[in-house]
Amino acid sequence: MKSAQEPIEVAPWLSVLVPAYNAAAYLGECVESVLAQGMAGVELVVVDDCSNDASAAILTQLATRWTKGFRVQRHARNRGLSSARNTLLEAARGEYLWFLDADDKLLPGALGELRDIVRTDAPDLVLCDFEVLRERRQIKHWLRGEHHRKSFIGAPGLLHGDTAQLLSGMLLAGQLHAWSKVSRRALWDSGLRFPPGQYFEDMATMSLLALAAGSSYYVPRPWVAYRQHDHSILANANWQKAQDQSRALVPLREALRLHASEQSPQLRLALAHQSARNLLGAMRYLHSQSSALASAGPLPALADQLRQNFRESSPLTAQELASAYLRRGWLLRRQKFLRWYGAYRA
Structure with a gap:
């Protein structure tokens, strides 16, 4: 005391x-x-x-x-x-x-x-x-x-x-x-x-x-x-980082299923859009390091993992997001997303 x-x-x-x-x-x-x-x-x-x-x-x-x-x-x-x-x-x-x-x-x-x-x-x-x-x-x-x-x-x-x-x-x-x-x-x-x-x-x-x-x-x-320097996480990518990036919003997607905000069209688009950004970042790494990643598995299988992570984090399907981009005139975003989402198909 x-x-x-x-x-x-x-x-x-x-x-x-x-x-x-x-x-x-x-x-x-x-x-x-x-x-x-x-x-x-x-x-x-x-x-x-x-x-x-x-x-x-x-x-x-x-x-x-x-x-x-x-x-x-x-x-x-x-x-x-x-x-x-x-x-x-x-x-x-x-x-x-x-x-x-x-x-x-x-x-x-x-x-x-x-x-x-x-x-x-x-x-x-x-x-x-x-x-x-x-x-x-x-x-x-x-x-x-x-x-x-x-x-x-x-x-x-x-x-x-x-x-x-x-x-x-x-x-x-x-x-x-x-x-x-x-x-x-x-x-x-x-x-x-x-x-x-x-x-x-x-x-x-x-x-x-x-x-x-x-x-x-x-x-x-x-x-x-x-x-900004060369030692940041973003500047030193690896396969684990690419996977974690593509899955980063899965916990939010799961939590939103029990939240009233889950039905907000604005939020659904925003979450799908950031999930797409995460996918593109991971896919670009996969593309840039394709030869070095051979030991991790076939590239189509690795790309499928990243696509699955997108599906688990995004409330919109790939087609629904592409359509939303088109309606808003986000044509370049739509083009980039469809290009990378479809990359390395078996």
Whole structure:
């Protein structure tokens, strides 16, 4: 029991959660981007997933400088990104949770804007945009819109309570990463966690998190600088990643069968469209590595696995999706989808 003279510890309103593995080159910048904003009531928790570079030493130095609101935990062995995030979920004390990758950083003013939204509207889920961070940004990157990437297609600056609208906007944008979402801690109380040992874990988990949210708020401004480099999951594909990509939305499809939003035409199209994107990404990998994948089985059989994964994640059949594309004038999308869906038929 605390004495009358001891201050009562107040739980933070926000926990920023950073999983780190061999991120020594970026870790200091990431941590500084959060703590230098000087926002009261914010804790930063880092889990070092048994790094074998200088990450541990850097975190020790940072903890010496930032003595308040900064905690570090370490795994005794490398357990992977999902497990590191799950450890962070257990360690977090904040009412809201914001995952941030160790090679990314928060942009100035992000925490202040988030605090104002939480105080005014108290949404279950806050979505923000991001910018792509490169060592040298060229004109072509600007023309691609890398200075401002949208994470949601829908009305900004409003409190929404429509689950189908939320999921549709996320799926159509195709940006289902954890770090562009700030969630109320209570959304995780059902036991939702990141699947260990699985790639594209963000897509699987964030879609289910959105399904559980009773309200959401979209901020059409970049709050995160996402670092683009050659060591990302997307830049280093393999057959397991291709399979996981094509299956990433199967859990959402299964969960929607028991949800009222399942009948929303808008959501059904959005889920089918993102399932098609996942299929195309996996099929392109299959095509680019066809000779290297010979040991995994005949190409038609591997392609059939990916098609089956599409059928399990999409509420629309391939023909229904092609027809929906045609009705909306999405002719290039239709052409690409039919080309890759029909590839490597036996």
